[in-house]
Amino acid sequence: MTAASVTVLAGPTAVGKGTVSTYIRDNYPDVWLSVSATTREPRPGEQDGVHYFFVGPEKFHQLVDNDDMLEWAVVHGRNSYGTIRSTVNDAVANGKKVLLEIDLQGARQVKETLPDAKFVFLAPPSWDELVRRLIGRGTETADEQQRRLETAKLELAAESEFDVTIVNDDVPRAAEELVALMGLKND
Numbered sequence: 121m122t123a124a125s126v127t128v129l130a131g132p133t134a135v136g137k138g139t140v141s142t143y144i145r146d147n148y149p150d151v152w153l154s155v156s157a158t159t160r161e162p163r164p165g166e167q168d169g170v171h172y173f174f175v176g177p178e179k180f181h182q183l184v185d186n187d188d189m190l191e192w193a194v195v196h197g198r199n200s201y202g203t204i205r206s207t208v209n210d211a212v213a214n215g216k217k218v219l220l221e222i223d224l225q226g227a228r229q230v231k232e233t234l235p236d237a238k239f240v241f242l243a244p245p246s247w248d249e250l251v252r253r254l255i256g257r258g259t260e261t262a263d264e265q266q267r268r269l270e271t272a273k274l275e276l277a278a279e280s281e282f283d284v285t286i287v288n289d290d291v292p293r294a295a296e297e298l299v300a301l302m303g304l305k306n307d
């Protein structure tokens with residue numbers, strides 16, 4: 121696999137990785153956005169095969185056992201998420217610019233297997249803004265919010281492991297910066 125065409129986007133929970141990815145999916149068709157497998161239940165509006173492959177734990181662990189995952193992790197101590205290796209290999213083989221939007225544990229695994237990939241850290245403008253985004257999203261219970269904030273503190277401390285930081289102060293601007301980093305022109 122030519123890892124140079126793979127970009128990994130990671131960052132703390134609720135920083136807006138999903139929003140930036142969605143914006144890229146809608147506005148930059150030349151970016152091939154990896155669709156992860158997850159054991160999490162779909163949120164309202166999420167479609168199987170578009171936002172995630174929603175699989176049960178049995179299917180997920182089968183993918184892991186068969187070494188079909190490029191990386192995988194249990195995120196927030198709860199659900200499993202992983203990148204299916206063959207889908208990324210095929211996209212790279214087809215000359216696509218590949219974007220993986222994954223958590224920090226996954227990013228570290230990709231660094232082991234694809235050290236030439238580009239590692240991008242999406243940072244919030246401030247800690248207060250990150251807390252505001254997490255609470256404001258309203259999709260998690262108070263317990264879950266607390267759990268995710270604890271994870272976010274650890275994730276913020278990992279910024280120096282990345283090649284470059286993009287501040288998500290504005291979604292279209294951050295997306296544009298990311299796409300430019302990937303070597304793609306704006307549409």
Ligand code: 5GP
Pocket residue numbers: 132133137138156157160191192193195201202203221222223224225226227
């Ligand atoms: P959510 O449940 O809010 O969609 O995602 C929770 C977290 O899982 C996010 O931080 C997201 O980046 C991460 N995630 C999504 N897909 C993958 C994946 O394939 N691998 C890993 N390691 N993390 C993922």
